[in-house]
Amino acid sequence: RVEFLPFPVYCRAQPFCTRNIPCAVKLLRSATAGVKFSPTNTSFPCAMMYRVAVALPAAHPSLSLPSSSKDTLRQRSFSPPISARGVRHCRPVVASAAVTDTRSEKVPFQGELLNGKTSFAEQYWIRGYEVEPDQTASVISMGNLLQECATNHAVSLWGKSEELGFAVAPVMAENNLILVMTRQQLQFERYPKWGDLVEVETWYQQEGRLSARRDWLVRDGLTQEKIGGGTSTWVMVNMKTRRLSKIPDAMRDEFLPFAPDPPRFGLGNAASKLKLPELQMPAQFEAPPQVARQTDIDMNGHMNNVTYIGLAMEAVPGDVLDGMQMWQVEVDFKAECMAGDTIECHASLTEIPEVMGAPGGAKAVLHVVRKCTGHDCKELVRMRSVWKPKSA
Amino acid sequence: RVEFLPFPVYCRAQPFCTRNIPCAVKLLRSATAGVKFSPTNTSFPCAMMYRVAVALPAAHPSLSLPSSSKDTLRQRSFSPPISARGVRHCRPVVASAAVTDTRSEKVPFQGELLNGKTSFAEQYWIRGYEVEPDQTASVISMGNLLQECATNHAVSLWGKSEELGFAVAPVMAENNLILVMTRQQLQFERYPKWGDLVEVETWYQQEGRLSARRDWLVRDGLTQEKIGGGTSTWVMVNMKTRRLSKIPDAMRDEFLPFAPDPPRFGLGNAASKLKLPELQMPAQFEAPPQVARQTDIDMNGHMNNVTYIGLAMEAVPGDVLDGMQMWQVEVDFKAECMAGDTIECHASLTEIPEVMGAPGGAKAVLHVVRKCTGHDCKELVRMRSVWKPKSA
Incomplete structure (x- = not known):
């Protein structure tokens, strides 16, 4: 009996496949539900969608192919269980399988404007x-990828300033203006694993006369399942006066055509406008004092935004850090710090606002990150993190 | 007059180009040496090699095309000077240019075995x-990419352990063996810039009965120019006894066919065998004490190897850190540390061994990174960094 599997099998690339190593062999082993097989062709290109035919041996009439279902497909196409002995030991051959049909090539795409150029x-x-001991990407890694996507979006629209090094629109350069992020909120239902393909989409829109808003959506790059999102608030700062500036009309005219209309939101809009309360000191938890490192400083000469999130997390108690997963984080950026500054991180458990719609069993932590000279401390970041049980 | 540029023009992708924004327009402006032009076709696919025709205006008989040379090509194809006003303002049109010929597609490749499967x-x-304020990648970023390439090489040959999470060969898993890096040496003639394509090649080979060696070459992904290299020493450790183990014969038999023969070296072999002297205390420079962070810990549950390099650099004096560029670094990994450990970083200027062939004007720094409980300190990392003037 030769039968086709009723679902396509995705032969994922790196790190599970190289051009010369037939990862499809591993997938076929998985797809055929433990049936040993001999592939008729072992030179399968990577990162392709395949249709798989399996020859079921007459001597085993009870064998049948797995049926199609979303769970089955996900499981089979994403996590082929690879036995400790590896592929080369799958003898004796009791069935044969063939890869017959190439569906589509899968290469990560780089920098595409979408939706009538209103997102990237x-x-x-x-x-x-980029992953932690449980093999899932950390919120830091995800924050870096969101920042990378936002930066490339800005560069693709505005070009780069040779002098400043980062993305700056011509009208901003003429007026000594830069955009500064004052708030960021991220939410992840789950974190991608090592080797997963993630797709980050970002767009910006106006928010009043003084600020702009940048949102993100994060999807599984293969299934398009939404796994997270984010939003952020940006203000214009005049580099000479160090003061807030309104967004120039010329900039508005030039860039609003690239903002979505009607507005789109990466997170529920109601829950993304909450004001963070001040942490009452002394707080319940305090991390050992940190010193800002040279490696914390990004190409703009300041501490990287996501580094603050990592620092704030140092004060999270171990039972939360190890037993739970960060579901959402809101960060207010209050001041900047430089390499060598002494950093204090404090935190206390706090209430979860009803409007957030947090998962059952969630816990919330309120944070402050301060730079201190002796007893003189300045608030750098105020943050609230909401954690859900790892199983939720 | 219509003339072809005598060299191909590479229209680089991200972050300089998106599918819907004709970055080739910017390149053409550069390639035509300041001549304003009107492209006859603005939908140029990204990441392609182009042949460019330029129509020189009769009214400007003195205009001529740039001639071919490696420097010219590099400059023109890599760093198109983008004026502050951007592309949309390049009026009036005094010449025209056309993109006529697509040469090759350039998409970063993922995980290829090369040279008869003896490298990856x-x-x-x-x-x-990943870049610093001068827009070049830090040694930390490069170290991470080398680690990524090595990990994917190991996974592609050995598969992953579902239990341990990282790459482990079947014969290692059966004998409770893991590979531990004890030494790493990296050298970079220059660091790639934001948006550059880098190509990392890695391979392993035997080194005595007890250790294996992994080397790297780092090239510019477009020109194949070598920009750096590295080597490292690995030993087998029995996870149950925590002791060194010899490499099992079965592993040798299975994996030596994938090692290059004759041996290849990512760095000059003579200069990669130097013993690091012990740093005499008190040292000339001491960084403020650090605390190992949760974010320093990698998926193996220990501090990431490259994080030690970053920590050690905290003790480098400012005139070296700002005015020079790290040319080479040798690291001996002596012990492990965990999040929460207190870390001390000390350093002194030291001699440069003759055999290294360091560039003129180079300075060398000897480092120690220790974890301390009160006055009881344990050496984690011994390191020597060699710095060259930024202009060299």
Whole structure:
């Protein structure tokens, strides 16, 4: 009996496949539900969608192919269980399988404007050094990817300033204006795993006369399942006076055509406008004092925004950090710090606002990150993190 | 007069180009040496090699096309000077240019075995958050990419352990063995810039009965120019006894066919065998004490190797850190540390070994990174960094 599997099998690329190593062999083993097989062709290109035919042996009439279902497909196409002995030991051959049909090529795309140029998306493979011991990407890694996508969006629309090094629109350069992020809120239902393909989409829109808003959506790059989102608030600052500036009309005219209309929101809009309360000191938890490192400083010469999130997390108690997963984080950026500054991180458990719609069993932590000279401390970041049980 | 440029023009992708924004327009402006032009076709696919025809206006008989040279090509194809006013303002039109010929598509490749399967290479775009204020990738970012390439090489040959999470060969899993890096040496003639494509090649080979060696070459992904290299030493450790183990014969038999023969070296072999002297205390420079962070810990549950390099650099004096560029670094990994450990970083200027062949004007720094409980300190990392003037 030769039968086709009723679902396509995705032969994922890196790190599960290289051009010369037939990862499809591993997938076929998985797809055929443990039936040993001999592939008729072992040179399968990577990162392709395949239709798989399986020859079921007459000697085993009870064998049948797995049926199609979303769970089955996900499981089979994403996480082929690879036994400790590996592929080369799958003998004896009791069935044969063939890869017959190439569906589509899957290469991460780089920098595409979408939706009538009103948003921008990129895809990334999750790298080994971006994941934590449980093999899922950290919120820091995800924050970096969101920042990367936003930066490339800005560069693709505005170009780069040779002098400043980062993305700046001509009308901003003429008026000594830069955009500064004052608030960021991220939410992840789940974190991608090592080797997963993630797709980040971002767009900006106006928010009053003084500020702009940038949102993100994060999807599984293969299934398009939404796994997270984010929003952020940006203000114009005059580099000479160090003061807030309104957004120039010329900039508005030039860039609003690239903002979505009607507005789109990466997170529920109601829950993304909450004011963070001040942390009452002394707080319940305090991390050992930190010193800002040279490696914390990004290309703009200041501490990288996501680094603050990592620092704030140092004060989270171990039972939350190890037993739960960060579901959402809101960050207010209040002041900047430089390499060498002494950093204090404090935190206390806090209430979860009803409007957030947090998952059952969630816990919330209120944070402050301060730079201190002796007893003189300045608030750098105020943050609230909401954690859900790892199983939820 | 219509003339072809005598060299191909590479229209680089991200962040300089998106599918819907004709970055080729910017390149053409550069390639035509300041001549204003009107492209006859603005839908140029990204990441392609183009042949460019330029119509020189009769009214300007003195205009001529740039001639071909490696410097010219590099300059023109890599760093199109983008004026503050951007592309949309390049009026009036005094010449016209056309893109006529597509040469090759350029997409970073993922995980290829090369040279008869005796090495493995990947390409990466340098991301915005991987560069320093001077827009070049930090040694930390490069170290992470080398680690990523090595990890994917190991996974592609050995598969992943579902239990341990990282790459482990079947024969290692059966004998409770893991590979531990004890030494790493990296050298960079220059660091790639934001948006550059880098190609990392890696391979391993035997080194005595007890250790294996992994080397790297780092190239410019477009020109194949070598920009750096590295080597590292690995030993087998029995996870149950925590002791060194010899490499099992079965592993040798299975994996030596994938090692290059004759041996290849990512760095000059003589200069990669130097013993690091012990730093005499008190040292000349001491960084403020650091605390190991949760975010320093990688998926193996230990501090990420490259994080030690960043920590050690905290003790480098400002005139070296700001005015020079790290040319080479040798790291001996002596012990591990965990999040929460207190870290001390000390350093002194030291001699440069003759055999290194360091560039003129170079300075060397000897480092120690220790974890301390009160006055009881344990050496984690011994390191020597060699710095060259930024202009060299």
